Amino acid sequence: xxxxxxxxxxxxxxxxxxxxxxxxxxxxxxxxxxxRVVCCGCGRDMVLDRLKLERAIRKNITISEEKPxx
Numbered sequence: 001x002x003x004x005x006x007x008x009x010x011x012x013x014x015x016x017x018x019x020x021x022x023x024x025x026x027x028x029x030x031x032x033x034x035x036r037v038v039c040c041g042c043g044r045d046m047v048l049d050r051l052k053l054e055r056a057i058r059k060n061i062t063i064s065e066e067k068p069x070x
Contacts, residue, residue, distance in 0.1 A: 010027065011060055022041060
């Protein structure tokens with residue numbers, strides 16, 4: 001059985017399929033049974049079902065990975 005992915009606010013998610021603007025990365029704004037994400041390319045705001053989103057995630061880029069601490 002696969003592990004449940006940990007999704008936190010301000011994480012960047014890379015999804016399997018691109019948004020119509022061509023971008024595959026989305027920033028998590030709110031987490032719950034539905035997850036609010038914003039496209040990093042065009043800024044479109046979407047609310048997605050958590051189970052559908054978990055299946056669509058290719059990679060989870062946390063803030064600590066994107067911006068190393070100095």
